[in-house]
Amino acid sequence: MTVVRYPRSGGPYPLIVFAHGFALTPAAYDRLLRYWARAGYVVAAPVFPHENANAPGGPTQSDLPNEPRDISVVISRLLTGVLADRIDPARIAVAGHSDGAVAALAVAYDRRHRDRRIDAAIVLSGATLPGMGAFPVGGPPLLATQGTADTTNAPSNTEAYFDRARRPKFLLWLVGASHLPPYTEEEPQLGVVERATTAFLGHYLKQQPLRLFEESARRAGITRLIAEP
Numbered sequence: 001m002t003v004v005r006y007p008r009s010g011g012p013y014p015l016i017v018f019a020h021g022f023a024l025t026p027a028a029y030d031r032l033l034r035y036w037a038r039a040g041y042v043v044a045a046p047v048f049p050h051e052n053a054n055a056p057g058g059p060t061q062s063d064l065p066n067e068p069r070d071i072s073v074v075i076s077r078l079l080t081g082v083l084a085d086r087i088d089p090a091r092i093a094v095a096g097h098s099d100g101a102v103a104a105l106a107v108a109y110d111r112r113h114r115d116r117r118i119d120a121a122i123v124l125s126g127a128t129l130p131g132m133g134a135f136p137v138g139g140p141p142l143l144a145t146q147g148t149a150d151t152t153n154a155p156s157n158t159e160a161y162f163d164r165a166r167r168p169k170f171l172l173w174l175v176g177a178s179h180l181p182p183y184t185e186e187e188p189q190l191g192v193v194e195r196a197t198t199a200f201l202g203h204y205l206k207q208q209p210l211r212l213f214e215e216s217a218r219r220a221g222i223t224r225l226i227a228e229p
Contacts, residue, residue, distance in 0.1 A: 003045045004044045016095055019067060020045065051064065090119070093140075095121070114136065126157070126158065144172070145193060148174065152180075188219070
């Protein structure tokens with residue numbers, strides 16, 4: 001199952017495919033996903049059959065290596081389905097949180113899973129799949145975010161893949177934030193994530209000024225931004 005949100009009229013719009021974290025569903029991120037849709041994006045959030053909170057027998061991470069392929073399948077089905085006329089196939093982003101961020105990073109950059117249709121990637125508290133090699137030349141722009149007090153995904157995981165990534169790349173540190181709340185309910189962090197992610201996509205998918213992203217991402221005492229455009 002895939003939950004899809006989109007503007008009521010007009011288009012075609014850029015597409016964002018969002019991957020949820022372990023033992024969660026897209027519903028946990030409802031506010032963030034709705035924010036993107038209101039900003040003029042078609043937002044598709046698949047429910048992964050083995051990792052979601054309601055998986056038969058309980059969620060398991062065993063299927064995580066297959067989730068990058070699942071994301072590609074969702075893209076293909078949307079581009080040929082009933083919403084095809086609402087979607088611009090030349091403007092596609094992938095995003096994810098936690099295990100979903102691992103899948104998003106893989107489908108954007110891992111040579112074993114890479115989908116070249118992806119034009120931008122947002123990785124919220126993620127890491128690499130084991131065995132991932134070098135980041136590709138000419139890969140999509142990257143926005144990584146990470147809470148400095150995250151005890152589920154160590155900040156060192158984000159530092160490690162970000163250091164290997166090629167430009168353009170941006171790392172948004174959420175000072176004092178933990179793993180899930182800054183993407184679901186915690187303020188002012190969620191508001192910063194909403195505005196910064198939308199402005200990042202606005203630059204790379206809608207040709208808006210990069211300064212709008214940097215202005216939204218720099219909040220004294222709340223964030224630190226590493227920008228390598």
